[in-house]
Amino acid sequence: MNLLILMADQHAPDALSFLGHPLVRTPNIDRLASRGTCFTSAYSPSPLCVPARAAIATGRDVHEIGAWDNAHPYEGTPEGWAHAATAAGVNTTSIGKLHYRSENVATGFKRSLLPMHVVEARGDILGSVRNPLPQLSKGRSLAAGVGIGETSTTHYDRSIAETACAELALRTKDKADDGRWLMFVSFVAPHFPLTAPEEFAALYNPDDMPLPAVATQEEREHPWFAGMRKSLNWDDGFDDETRRKAVAAYFALTSFMDANVGRVLDALDAAGLSENTRVIYMSDHGEALGKRDLWGKSTLYEESAGIPLILAGPDVPARRIPAPVSLTDLDATVRDALNVNGSGPAGTSLLALAQDRAEPPSEVLSQFHGGGSPSGAYMLRFGDWKYVHYVGYPAQLFHLPTDPEERHNRASDPSVSGVLAEGERRLRARLDPEEVDRRAKQAQVALVDRHGGRDSVIGRGSFGATPPPGTKAIYDRGK
Template identity: 45%
Template sequence: MTEPNLLIIMDDEHNKKVLGYNGHPLVKTPNLDRLARGGTVYENAYSSSPICVPARAVFATGQYVHDNRCWDNAIAYNGDMPSWSHLLRDAGHTVTSIGKLHYTGDDVDGGFTEQIIPMHIEAGVGDLYGLIRSPLPTRHQSADLARSIGPGESSYTRYDRDITTRTIDWLRTTGRRAHDKPWVLYASFMSPHSPLIAPPEYFAMYPVSGIQVPTKRVPLHPWIKAWNDCYGFDSYFESDERRRVAIASYLGLCSFLDANVGKILHALEETGLAHNTRVVFLSDHGDNLGSRALWGKSTMYEESAGVPLISSGPGVAAGRRVKTPVSHVDFFPSILQCVGQEGLVPAHLPGRSIFDIADAPCDAQRIVFSEYHAAGGVSAAYMLRQGRYKYIHYTGFDPELFDLETDPEEVMDLGTSPSMAAVLAGFRQALDAICDPQATDLAAKRDQQALIEAHGGAEKILARGGSSYTPIPGEPVQLIGNQA
């Protein structure tokens, strides 16, 4: 066997700026920093949709959201569209998942040889609340983000510990057995997703007095203001002191996640598997983490739409940083290529192997694409990144344009600048080549309206209430009513 095995480690809602190897001044992530030093860092990696279920459906299928039609957190991947795991399992590879998948349910054939403690959408129906987009409801359950913070243990931290234990056990048993073909192990964690409750020893690493509340303040784009009015995350914090506690908790969860990754990497080395196993670390999306007074995901700004991405192992250059942008659609061909099945990649998929991209010169012309059709979005939002520029198209609103070389914090919107007319026109042409933005917006809303009606209508869904997070396997759903 010449091709390596592949270990994929995904975490949840990880702001790519909150990593030691990316220069964060406080966070301690020594294991991921070591992985980055020994491997390749992709500086401009993006979520294909900055919310859990759609992002993971793109990761599974290699198809954009408007093609797989998993629009939001209530319309999940159901196994009907072939995934990379289906193709590999059918070709005789051992393909195992441990942890969060966010598919429709346990009865879904996601293509894995085995699914270990999988998390799927809540109650098999997901976030029905998020289907309602006209008019946007007030998501009072967002208050849980501000209230559930500080030191302690949550069901998510316990779940992550279990994922770590089972991943190590798998490496020591199944991973070490003789295999005719390379295996793929997909370990998917919850941290640093809210609730922002960090194990005490990790919370203690970040004294609250030393935490700075983000000062980036810009006028909110009308689309963003409508989204923020729906969620209202920041409004539920009683003071900046509570915001500092939330940020300290997030940093603690990042260090907790890093420690779990370190245990897995140690097991990989201890079992002798490191020499023939590539490791890929990434997230499904980021978190605004108070920037612009925004929290959670769902925006196309770097904190939310950007994701960390590292590859390491045999055949991967050490200490390399790649500037060519990549996204979740690139993983389908990457995974198949890694284990010697590049010929199985369907020709119609839009992605390209991240390993080929890393080995090639920087491609300043490459465009990556993200889209959002989910909770809080009054209309569709689309993002294109090419070279120094990022273009954000809001259906029915003026676009935003940022020069990330001169304005990495995205505080100067060039979308209305006459001097940028040609750049804007080029991006609009590129967007139209990917999808019809208005027709796609309408298609998403039609599917969502049909599901609303199937569940008894908007009033019934609002009366049912919503949850602030997906329960772990075996945990009951806790719904919060449509009242403060």
């Protein structure tokens, strides 16, 4: 069996038509899901691009590898599933966004085509400024990018799809002479800028888009989120008209990404490889899309920390698995799917889960230490419960079957005090949240100091989304 991994960026877990979304159209991902296993409670190890991708590459939680934010990218160590597959003789290729340190990193892949890495091999250092948090206007920058048309990012995604299709055409059964292969195809959409190609924008009339649900009083007043809102000002620059346009553009980019996924899946079929290739579809994290007056990711709510995750193949049953899983489980999955010898970090093979050869993990961890966060935030999903720990701030507790939108924090409910205590006990059995928070902030202060200090980094500003290869990053303070 070969393995094809298709990855989106910032695809919200519910933005799929096969899961019942009333507006978004994803016919190609739906087609994949109809013949495979969908993990309906899948999570990112961190709701931020660079840390998530480092954890995905290694199968390790971000606190284990020091992948704190978008300026602490993966540098090739510790080695992960790509290294193991290549060492086992699998022909490994990555196409598109990796978001590692640079092209000089030992990614583990035999070949990397059209790779995107962090800007200037440094990344977004402004996100490491947290003591105290700077005053920015992320929302204004995001709103300015809402529109219709082609961008360097959409051109890049089209090139990724074209390259993947060409590579698959070379791997037809009658021509293949290199044995098993693994191909990792990583797109940027529907990540901002929220400018969508016209043919996909035409599918979504902004006037028909519902306004995102506003924050509850508890969500607005929670001190951890109050600090984030004051720092990032995500909703600055938005009015109801702009919100509807942004939602429409995001759905259009999701359909654009789905169309590129469809091109690759069609190429797999045309090459006659569908019968001996397993396919994984996933995203690195989700997207808030204006919900709770937040945009982007960076929180541990379902819309940001949750992800779509599908595994399909000739030996994969068509089913849905509601048990929580993590993208760190990709390491065990790849090793299992390609029969790669040697043990990686602890994890659960999604293939084994789908085939009833394994039990789901007892709990799933996600965490955030990036820009806008006053302190480390940790999510532990166990059973029907979701416990969120904020260092120095009140915890949150949600019962997801009865509160899927997470609008009723049960942390102060005495009837579930035992569950709250169990969540904290489980978290502290895995890590020391205060110690990890200190370690993250120490690393970030040291990084900022190496680049001229707080005032210098804030003065230079940020560049927003990482631009495609060959495109220069434009710095802006966002004010």
